[in-house]
Amino acid sequence: MTIAILYRDELREYDFGSGHPFRGDRYEIFPEFLKKMLPDAGTYVVLKSDWARDEDLRLICSQDYINFTKGYFEAASLGLSYPGIFSAYHSGDNKPQGRPGRLEEAARLMIGQAKQAVDIIQSGEYDKAFCIGGNMHHAKPSYGEGFCLYNDNAFAAKYLIDRYGLEKIIVLDTDAHQGNGTCEYFYSDPRVLFIDLHQDPRTLYPGTGFADEIGEGEGLGFTINVPMPVYAGYDSYRLVLDEIVLPVSQEFQPQIIIRNGGSDPHFADGLTSLGLPVRGFSMIGEKVRDIAELCRGKQIDFIGSGYNREALPYAWMALISGSSGFGLKLTDPFPVPQRFQTDQVLENTRGVIKQVKDNLRPFWKCFA
Numbered sequence: 001m002t003i004a005i006l007y008r009d010e011l012r013e014y015d016f017g018s019g020h021p022f023r024g025d026r027y028e029i030f031p032e033f034l035k036k037m038l039p040d041a042g043t044y045v046v047l048k049s050d051w052a053r054d055e056d057l058r059l060i061c062s063q064d065y066i067n068f069t070k071g072y073f074e075a076a077s078l079g080l081s082y083p084g085i086f087s088a089y090h091s092g093d094n095k096p097q098g099r100p101g102r103l104e105e106a107a108r109l110m111i112g113q114a115k116q117a118v119d120i121i122q123s124g125e126y127d128k129a130f131c132i133g134g135n136m137h138h139a140k141p142s143y144g145e146g147f148c149l150y151n152d153n154a155f156a157a158k159y160l161i162d163r164y165g166l167e168k169i170i171v172l173d174t175d176a177h178q179g180n181g182t183c184e185y186f187y188s189d190p191r192v193l194f195i196d197l198h199q200d201p202r203t204l205y206p207g208t209g210f211a212d213e214i215g216e217g218e219g220l221g222f223t224i225n226v227p228m229p230v231y232a233g234y235d236s237y238r239l240v241l242d243e244i245v246l247p248v249s250q251e252f253q254p255q256i257i258i259r260n261g262g263s264d265p266h267f268a269d270g271l272t273s274l275g276l277p278v279r280g281f282s283m284i285g286e287k288v289r290d291i292a293e294l295c296r297g298k299q300i301d302f303i304g305s306g307y308n309r310e311a312l313p314y315a316w317m318a319l320i321s322g323s324s325g326f327g328l329k330l331t332d333p334f335p336v337p338q339r340f341q342t343d344q345v346l347e348n349t350r351g352v353i354k355q356v357k358d359n360l361r362p363f364w365k366c367f368a
């Protein structure tokens, strides 16, 4: 089946300005690379989504937050100031620098993409949709942080529940940072099984996502945090996927899988300290493909992060290729340093896996 790639040029407006680590150029680098790597007509289509309206956004945040965010970022893109207390709605890392792009509009487009992805999969038109851009997993209900304004992961899951009545959704977050926003949205909701593989929170923003954070109330046991050791590489990720993610997914029997995350677990990423080579992203894609087979292949992907310009398109493409079964043999665009050629921290990862299973044993037969 043909896959859908959701993208349009206006995403480039998601640019916090020169000097900020999140720039819009990633949305120029990747589409060119995609055309070069996937020449086969008929294997994919690129769809252009509409911008989300206020009523869409209200599914995940308050009108008050929308008004401030729209007003502030519109003014910033014109070089103007805006009244109101920024810190009441956003953390400091969301503050644009210099002359940013039309960020709020692009953030709306990301939610529009999430909405279209859900609609085209639920209608049966496509079984896999890849939203380029987005990956806005730090945005909380009515609070923006971590370069994120509106949470597209949360929107997709809530829209699937509200509009289509789904009751079993997996959100698998493989971004290097813990998806603290998404985690908060569904912490007490057993309809969303949230599984997050991220760098040890003692060493990286947002500093949350320890193994004992497993949900609360009715959602107890439906949040799974796997804090990966610093420098965790291919073998560590594969082991966590095989030992935790696959068995728990089989037991949960999802109706759809949402996967989130770009290239920032790559060993050469500028903001993080993990150890994945490009082939590790292919492997993650292939494992997600296996999980999606539990729900007739239904998968929505959000790909946006990455702070190494050279590695970024290779890792993004590897995620798409692995998930879609294209089987592209992608390798790193530069030599892999000795210390990342083998996974040096596999034993530490085994310890983390044991800890995660111990905490979740009361809730899952597969960990008994």
Ligand SMILES: [Zn+2]
Pocket: 175, 176, 177, 264, 305, 306
């Ligand atoms: Zn990240």
